[in-house]
Amino acid sequence: MSDHVLVINAGSSSLKYSLVDALTGEVAASGLAERIGESQGRQVHRGTGGETETTRKIPTHEDALRGAIEAFESHGPSLADTAIAAVGHRVVHGGSRFSAPAPVDDDLIAEVTDLVPLAPLHNPANLEGIRVARRLFPDLPQVAVFDTAFHQSLPPHAYTYAVPSAWSEEHGIRRYGFHGTSHSFVSQEAARLLGRDPAEVNVIVLHLGNGCSASAVRAGRSVETSMGLTPLEGLVMGTRSGDVDPAIPAYLMRELDMSMDDIDRALNSASGLKGLTGENDFREVLRLRASGDARAGLAFDVYCHRIRKYVGAYYAVLETLDAVVFTAGVGEHSAEVRAASLNGLQRLGIIIDDDRNTAQSTQARRISPDDSEVAVLVIPTNEEWQIARETLSVVRR
Ligand code: ADP
DSSP, X not given: OOOEEEEEEEOSSEEEEEEEETTTOOEEEEEEEESTTSSSEEEEEEETTEEEEEEEOOOSHHHHHHHHHHHHHHHSOXXXXXXXXXXXXXXXXXXXXXXXXXXXXXXXXXXHHHTGGGSTTTHHHHHXXXXXXXXXXXXXXXXXXXXXXXXXXXXXXXXXXXXXXXXXXXXXXXXXXXXXXXXXXXXXXXXXXXXXXXXXXEEEEEEESSSEEEEEEETTEEEEESOOSSTTSSSOOSSOOOSOOTTHHHHHHHHHOOOHHHHHHHHHHSOHHHHHHSOOSHHHHHHHHHTTOHHHHHHHHHHHHHHHHHHHHHHHHHSSOOEEEEEHHHHHHOHHHHHXXXXXXXXXXXXXXXXXXXSOOOSOXXXXXXXXXXXXXXXXXXXXHHHHHHHHHHHTO
């Protein structure tokens, strides 16, 4: 029986896929279609025949997936020969309804549709990916894996906002948290790297990509996380503000006559590193900072200060801490961010070894001294593998 899962991550104008061996994490092929619906789209496939790229109009997600299936057949590996076990879909918002991956059926589609107001950009695109895959792979089981599910273990005092209770009771206003597949994967890997059972370790995970989030994971279960009702709250991100005084929108509406939509757009798309420096790519911010740009210097400091605050807060939540883990683009690659965020915390048992921190590596590794009380780890995230594993666990149970 094959352990291969076709993982699909459908965005509003893109569709990414990988064919992953759920047991080993080995990627047999991957690819993406982007600029779906625009006049010129791009399709990339990395398979047995190397990487191929085509530019053509890709009117719909269905065309994108058809293009991927053709690429599998012409550039390998052949899907017919691979005997896929299932299709696993990334779904951003599972609300309070989904605390685990779930088989796709009409009820699931209806429930994910009901959650669209909580993720108006993401859930419709994820649903489109599901519909298309059901049409093109009618004989394969399909599974939805939710970004929010891992954080459904948060206790009420962590997920409740101190707002009128009717908001939560009638409208679902609460903390949900996101990047759950990454936090889940990385916290398990942390335990493995320490040679311990996940049920024995307490970990702070810092996922620093374009979107950034922190989580406190106690004995394998998320107990606190920085993103909230939406992925806007928490750490400083590429284009998102993270935490701000909730009175700022009302102030801007009154004093600057801005509309709610303009403010929402500014906080999501024109804030964070982009708002502070004009650049949302962290490498550009580092380059500007190195050239003496004062705004980039400040942005770096704000970014790392925010991480430090969350580490302190989550340490207090967990009471005892075994590891702090950095992951995703910035977390895996920027020794400067890791050092600036954690330096000076030796009284908390958190120490970074400079040589280990600056050594170039793409492997999961420890960057604290071997005998430090808290291990500081860098662990490459692998959301596709985690989705494949969870998908297989649903179809094999
Ligand atoms: P996504 O959230 O889209 O999956 P990634 O995890 O790939 O994003 O992270 C993207 C971020 O990582 C970008 O801001 C990018 O600049 C940053 N990044 C990638 N490589 C490096 C590097 N070598 N040094 C610093 N930042 C990096």
